[in-house]
Amino acid sequence: MNNVYDQAHKLARAIKTSEEYKTYIENKRKVYADKNNKRMVEDFKKKALEIQMEKMSGKEISQEEMEKINKLEEVLMLNPSINEFLKAELRFSQLVQDISKIIGDAIDIEKD
Numbered sequence: 686m687n688n689v690y691d692q693a694h695k696l697a698r699a700i701k702t703s704e705e706y707k708t709y710i711e712n713k714r715k716v717y718a719d720k721n722n723k724r725m726v727e728d729f730k731k732k733a734l735e736i737q738m739e740k741m742s743g744k745e746i747s748q749e750e751m752e753k754i755n756k757l758e759e760v761l762m763l764n765p766s767i768n769e770f771l772k773a774e775l776r777f778s779q780l781v782q783d784i785s786k787i788i789g790d791a792i793d794i795e796k797d
Contacts, residue, residue, distance in 0.1 A: 705776045708776070
């Protein structure tokens with residue numbers, strides 16, 4: 686059993702040394718060093734999460750709300766450091782999702 690934990694720690698170290706993780710952390714540090722950029726990113730993420738939660742609860746999202754969040758995203762993407770951060774975050778998130786899928790597939794989590 687201890688071997689499983691050893692492998693989990695090895696995977697954690699591999700993730701932390703991955704280019705995706707390093708790039709994400711570096712870009713996050715740059716964006717969050719600027720109070721305005723940090724506030725804009727956090728506000729955007731909060732609004733996006735609220736919309737996602739509403740969708741998951743079955744609530745219909747108005748076209749106006751969707752346009753508003755899309756416009757906000759467009760504005761954020763005009764800021765080069767925020768743009769790079771969000772791209773790096775997406776790449777790192779994809780890495781974590783891929784790893785989760787590999788583990789899930791290997792142990793047949795979703796096959797029941």
